[in-house]
Amino acid sequence: MQKLKFLFAIGLLALSANAAAQSASSTVTVEVESRAITLTNNTGLNFGTILPYGSAGYVFVANNGTYSTSNAYISNATGITASTWSVQGIPGAPYAVTLPTSVVISNGTETMTVSNFNRSGAVQLYLDAAGGGAFGVGARLNVGANQPAGTYAGSFNVTVSYN
């Protein structure tokens, strides 16, 4: 046992002596950064000015801002817009968008429900080469039968995450 240990030690010394004679050392480094994904809202969702009918209906604003109605009349379409959003993060990174199922908006006393949220773009979204992304979000405004007059407002959250 003693002999074996001795020989092994000699062998290691010889190897290290050879290496020192023939090579220069170098350093390899890598810096890992984490870049947060950030979401910015540019415009809100606006359904314009609506005249309700005597039975329930809806106004649907698609994620590109086009709109359609059922059992409701748009008396002023000027302000109708889908909400638009900007994303910043890691170039080329895939990301997901989470939308609400439904939200309630109110004129102070009466309420309306906004549902059927939908966004533009492919099923899987990717940030572009500059790390930017953009999408639109539309939804359906459910108009009650003889919905009382007023300006109804509310808010909703959209979440983006790397995936």
Add this chain to the structure above:
Amino acid sequence: MSRRPIFRLLALALLLPASTAFADTASTSATVRIERYALQLTKVRDIDFGSATPSVLQNGYITLSPTGLHQVNGGIAAYDPTGAQPAQYTVSGVPSAPFAVMFSAPTIYLSNGTQTLMISDFVIENGPTQVLGLDGTAQFRVGANLYVGAAQMPGTYTGTFSVTVAYN
């Protein structure tokens, strides 16, 4: 044992910056302005059945259609349609909105002061359920049957009936 709390704190500190980097949430507004246009009904003209001479023995009736056609049935000895016309109405409200036309009573009575005549079987041009035009207006006429009794007393018989419209 005393190291474990420190270990946990470190782990928490590492996780927090990582989770904020992976997702972000922003909020925006959803707004709409709701206006109401009340449904308005205006009478353009009254219904008029013209002049009739009743039979001495037999009851009869005059049918005035909503388009102005008239027909004499049963015991009407003579009929002069001069001035006969259906009632006419205009409606205004929300463009393209459906609405219903209703009568306050299915039957009304006209009177000359002593005797009465019955009007019934009101008929609405285009039916009881209608749709306003793209300009938010609609027109309709109303006809009915006037029932004349045998040996009905001469005179000018008048009465009123009510028509109601509502969004539906």
